[in-house]
Amino acid sequence: MNKVVFKKVVPKDRLEHHITKENISSNMNNIEQMYKDLLESKKELTETIYEEYKYAGKTSLNIFEIIDFPQKMNNKKRFLDHVKKKLGINTSILGVPLMPKITETPQINFIEEVANGYRIQWISGTPVEAVNGYEVISRIDTKLVTTIIRFGSPIFIEVRAGYKNSSTYINLIKFLVSDDGNPVNFEKIPLTKVTEKEAEEIATKLKAGLLEGEHLGSNGIGRYAVSADRDTPDLRELSEYKERYMGKQYLAQTLNVFYEEKDSGYSTNVKFRINMNGGFEFKSKVSEKIIKRIFDVFAEVRYKKQASGE
Amino acid sequence: MTWMGINTVRIDEVLELLAIANEKRFNAYQVALLSNESDIEAVNDYLIYKAQGRFASLSAKIETLCEANNHPDEHFDIGDQLPNYEIECRICGDEYVPDIDNSHLVFYFTNEFSEAVKKKQLTLSKQMVAI
Numbered sequence: 001m002n003k004v005v006f007k008k009v010v011p012k013d014r015l016e017h018h019i020t021k022e023n024i025s026s027n028m029n030n031i032e033q034m035y036k037d038l039l040e041s042k043k044e045l046t047e048t049i050y051e052e053y054k055y056a057g058k059t060s061l062n063i064f065e066i067i068d069f070p071q072k073m074n075n076k077k078r079f080l081d082h083v084k085k086k087l088g089i090n091t092s093i094l095g096v097p098l099m100p101k102i103t104e105t106p107q108i109n110f111i112e113e114v115a116n117g118y119r120i121q122w123i124s125g126t127p128v129e130a131v132n133g134y135e136v137i138s139r140i141d142t143k144l145v146t147t148i149i150r151f152g153s154p155i156f157i158e159v160r161a162g163y164k165n166s167s168t169y170i171n172l173i174k175f176l177v178s179d180d181g182n183p184v185n186f187e188k189i190p191l192t193k194v195t196e197k198e199a200e201e202i203a204t205k206l207k208a209g210l211l212e213g214e215h216l217g218s219n220g221i222g223r224y225a226v227s228a229d230r231d232t233p234d235l236r237e238l239s240e241y242k243e244r245y246m247g248k249q250y251l252a253q254t255l256n257v258f259y260e261e262k263d264s265g266y267s268t269n270v271k272f273r274i275n276m277n278g279g280f281e282f283k284s285k286v287s288e289k290i291i292k293r294i295f296d297v298f299a300e301v302r303y304k305k306q307a308s309g310e
Numbered sequence: 311m312t313w314m315g316i317n318t319v320r321i322d323e324v325l326e327l328l329a330i331a332n333e334k335r336f337n338a339y340q341v342a343l344l345s346n347e348s349d350i351e352a353v354n355d356y357l358i359y360k361a362q363g364r365f366a367s368l369s370a371k372i373e374t375l376c377e378a379n380n381h382p383d384e385h386f387d388i389g390d391q392l393p394n395y396e397i398e399c400r401i402c403g404d405e406y407v408p409d410i411d412n413s414h415l416v417f418y419f420t421n422e423f424s425e426a427v428k429k430k431q432l433t434l435s436k437q438m439v440a441i
Contacts, residue, residue, distance in 0.1 A: 011398075012398070029393065029395040030395060031396075058403055211400070211401050212381075212401050212402075227381055227382070227401050228401075229334075229335055229382060230382075230383070230384075230385060230400065231334060231335065254401060254402070256400075269400075271400075271401070271402075271403055273402075282403075283401070283402050283403035284398070284403045285403075
């Protein structure tokens, strides 16, 4: 953990919350200073916070329901044994950075246990030549992508990458779970690609406000992008929006959800953008808990079940 | 009365109509269009003038735009210094340092003015009924 990676994933209001709660004096306008001050007086707390956001932050995310996943591998132990064999590792691999030689094809860097499954972090890199001061240097543009496999019925694979990119990682998992060199042919149904009706239900259940709607136009207009002003928590409450835009096909919606943790007292506004053609992105920095809270509702709407979250 | 080449009487009429329609967060561009004025800068100056002092009928805010998507975002009072640190766009989460050149002025009616205009409207309609 250092200030660069911390700042990248942890939102400012989370730092603010703890600094205020712990009565630490700091410059609340400077996130690096806030990080430094919190780390100095509450090292463990700072680390715990970082752990919650480490693989999350302002991330794109796609969750797929997997059909025809090899049943014998729908089990934590057997899956792990298989992966160890595949990677040729006999010792324990959980939580140990494997640090493979970085190639353009993503490789497994890290496997960690999560509820019902594993978090697998992939590393890949593209060599680039860049200007460094007065000279040109070669460096590796490194990319870390987190995927999570959750066993059960159904099986879910979550890819923390853009919608198009997520196929790359699903394909790598198809190779990973195969016994031979051929990829296993399983089907993926994106849970994060929702219909307008589902999006509406999700928004209702989360009490979400529509911050921005992007609509397909006609008669010479390509698209409309309508965003709420700061006095409008939900565009759908606005008569002008209802009359002029709501009937037009959505291309994307940006929603805002008020989120509050009962135990810590931390509250924040969680923003996310659903692209109606697939693709889901958080527009604010989020923790694992927040991701779970939001996606329990997605699953609830898709499968008409009660959410298990808070 | 024309003042700096704009018809302030007509602008005042437009403002009253906007107040009756409960218009919020308008700007000079919009007011200029409705009152057939072409000098938007002058209309803006006039609106700023109406947002000053004890008897102001308008309140003016500097509205910043985010860098990534031009989303109208945070509000600041005129005369306040804009933050020299990053703030987060409330729509897209873009982290940007507000810039006065990438901001504009928006106006709201003061409560007193809105109420006075509506009261006047009500009195007028009552008088019409009486006639």
